[in-house]
Amino acid sequence: MADRIFDLFGDELPANWGQRGRPEHVASQQNRNRVSLLVALGWSNARIAAALFITQPTLRKHYFSELKYREVARDRLILNLGMKLWEQVRDGNVGAMKEFQKYLERNDLMTFGQTAPPSQPDKPVKEQKLGKKEAAKVAAHQPDTGSTLGQLMAHRQQVN
Structure with missing residues (x-):
């Protein structure tokens, strides 16, 4: 019993922890609950595997029973x-x-x-009042299709 080692989250570490090679993933009940919740939220297998820091084949191997109830x-x-x-x-x-x-x-x-639910009628939205600079910016981005070149030149001379 004394040879069992636990990580900071209380999960037991595999026997080859700290040795060469990647330690085998141990499926805990907490991870099973996490996978079930993420499947219910609509996460993809790739995203779930990334969240658990495991590969997709490892996810499918250890959490097959949670993944098969996706629907x-x-x-x-x-x-x-x-x-x-x-x-x-x-x-x-x-x-x-x-x-x-x-x-x-x-x-x-x-x-x-x-x-x-059926939406209730919205209150009419008040138009926001623009200052001179903001109105000029809006007018600059809207082309005058009804104006002729002569009218534009006359307007320009009046402004100057």
Whole structure:
């Protein structure tokens, strides 16, 4: 028991740690949970492997069972979130009740094939007043299609 060595995160180090060659990756439960979460968030295998500092073949070798549920991983994550919220609702947490109501509304929207709640009419946006310099910059970037060369020259002489 005394010959076991642990890293700073509490994971046991492989037997050949510190020797020649790369030590074999040891799949921990914490890493399995991380992979499951990242799969649920839609990360690619390459991105997950990079986050864990392992290669993609090592990822597929040690975390195959987590990767094979990619299609339902997001649903499982939402389910776990809903269960945690429901437990807090049953305990009387008012904030959790409000969040659970939002959870139900999002679920209803998903059930009926909508992606966002119907938007409420926006207030009319006030036009921003521009100073002389800003107006001149805007005018310089907008061509005058109705003006003739003579009108432009006359305007220029009036300004000078």
